[in-house]
Structures are given as structure tokens and as C-alpha cells.
Amino acid sequence: xxxxxxxxxxxxxxxxxxxxxxxxxxxxxxxxxxxxxxxxxxxxxxxxxxxxxxxxxxxxxxxxxxxxxxxxxxxxxxxxxxxxxxxxxxxxxxxxxxxxxxxxxxxxxxxxxxx
Amino acid sequence: xxxxxxxxxxxxxxxxxxxxxxxxxxxxxxxxxxxxxxxxxxxxxxxxxxxxxxxxxxxxxxxxxxxxxxxxxxxxxxxxxxxxxxxxxxxxxxxxxxxxxxxxxxxxxxxxxx
Numbered sequence: 001x002x003x004x005x006x007x008x009x010x011x012x013x014x015x016x017x018x019x020x021x022x023x024x025x026x027x028x029x030x031x032x033x034x035x036x037x038x039x040x041x042x043x044x045x046x047x048x049x050x051x052x053x054x055x056x057x058x059x060x061x062x063x064x065x066x067x068x069x070x071x072x073x074x075x076x077x078x079x080x081x082x083x084x085x086x087x088x089x090x091x092x093x094x095x096x097x098x099x100x101x102x103x104x105x106x107x108x109x110x111x112x113x114x115x
Numbered sequence: 116x117x118x119x120x121x122x123x124x125x126x127x128x129x130x131x132x133x134x135x136x137x138x139x140x141x142x143x144x145x146x147x148x149x150x151x152x153x154x155x156x157x158x159x160x161x162x163x164x165x166x167x168x169x170x171x172x173x174x175x176x177x178x179x180x181x182x183x184x185x186x187x188x189x190x191x192x193x194x195x196x197x198x199x200x201x202x203x204x205x206x207x208x209x210x211x212x213x214x215x216x217x218x219x220x221x222x223x224x225x226x227x228x229x
Binding site (some may be wrong): 009010034035036038042043044045088090095101102103104105107108110111 | 119146148150153155156157158159160163170171206209216217218219220222223
């Protein structure tokens with residue numbers, strides 16, 4: 001069965017510093033991968049997604065992620081974080097049945113921005 | 116226009132009561148889902164419906180009963196509420212044909228059982 005691991009429960013970054021959030025997946029075939037962000041009290045918003053092709057994908061809010069098949073990773077990056085980036089970040093993989101089977105999510109990484 | 120809307124946003128109730136959460140999507144999607152987010156922010160799928168047909172029914176107590184009157188609506192009814200049911204419940208929708216499974220989420224319904 002597919003699974004997603006986000007090794008870091010909390011990450012603290014200074015405003016203006018670069019950010020990398022880690023995500024590892026377990027999946028039998030070529031995965032469809034996603035990063036979602038959840039601001040406090042809000043629902044989940046899609047940041048970016050990877051299906052195939054270019055392994056570096058660009059998303060909204062200045063985020064990007066790189067798919068590395070050899071490492072089974074899909075890490076999220078941002079060159080310079082803003083205080084408004086403080087939120088919960090979830091990596092997800094589509095379930096192997098596809099179709100209506102939904103997504104499997106990692107346990108999330110809580111991002112704290114220091115002034 | 117809100118794409119996926121859930122009501123109510125907050126729900127506080129006593130143990131043993133029955134409550135419902137409603138969800139509607141105006142995206143024309145054919146699949147809808149309920150996810151539960153626990154106090155540690157872990158998201159777990161509960162149900163999915165495709166064109167009003169139940170597709171996924173994860174290991175969820177049968178006190179939880181989803182109902183889909185049409186493909187734009189998926190409601191969640193919970194009987195005999197227990198303390199452990201306290202969580203945030205998210206509705207989501209997606210296309211299932213020729214797509215990659217991207218989900219669109221509502222803002223969540225925070226259920227507190229006292």
C-alpha cells in the first residue's frame with residue numbers, strides 16, 4: 001500500500017531564509033504527488049503537483065518541489081520565506097486505485113517563522 | 116463562489132447526540148470525499164462517493180453514515196456521538212476521469228463532543 005512520510009513534525013525558519021520540507025513516499029508505480037498547505041483554521045490548498053515530465057515543478061506562492069525517483073522523495077522548497085508562510089504542510093500521494101480512491105497524506109510538517 | 120462548502124463550520128454537542136454535516140460542491144466533480152483530521156493534524160480518508168455510489172468505506176464505526184442525494188452533495192450523519200469523534204471533518208471533491216486525483220477541500224467542520 002502507498003504511504004507518505006514527512007520526517008519533520010516541526011520546522012522553524014527565520015523570515016527571509018530558505019526552506020526545505022522533506023517528503024518520502026512508498027508507491028509501486030509512477031506516483032502522482034502533491035503538496036498542500038493548511039493555514040490555521042482553514043481548509044487545505046493545493047501548492048503544487050507532480051504527474052510526469054520535468055521533475056522540478058513550480059507552484060503557487062513561490063514554492064517549488066523536486067521529484068527524485070532514486071530517493072523516493074518529493075521535497076518542497078522556497079528560497080525566501082515570509083511570515084505568512086507559517087502553516088501546516090502536507091505531502092500526499094494518489095491512492096493506487098486511482099479514480100475515486102482519494103489521496104494518502106503524510107502526517108504534516110508544522111512550519112514556524114521567526115521574525 | 117465557494118467551490119466546496121460545508122456547514123456548519125463549528126459544532127458543539129453532548130455525547131450520545133446525533134448530528135449531521137452537509138457538503139456541497141459547485142465544481143461539477145463526480146467524486147466527493149470525507150476526511151477526518153484528528154488533534155495531531157493527521158488526515159485520514161473516511162468515505163468516497165462517485166456519482167452517488169459508495170466507493171471507499173474505510174474502517175469507520177457504523178455510527179457514521181454518508182449520504183449522497185446527488186453528485187454535488189455528500190452529507191455525513193453521525194449517531195450516538197462519542198468523545199473520540201471530536202475532530203475536524205473535511206469534505207473534498209475531485210474529477211475521476213482522465214485526471215490525477217487532485218482534491219479540492221472545503222474549510223472543514225470542527226466537531227466538539229462534550
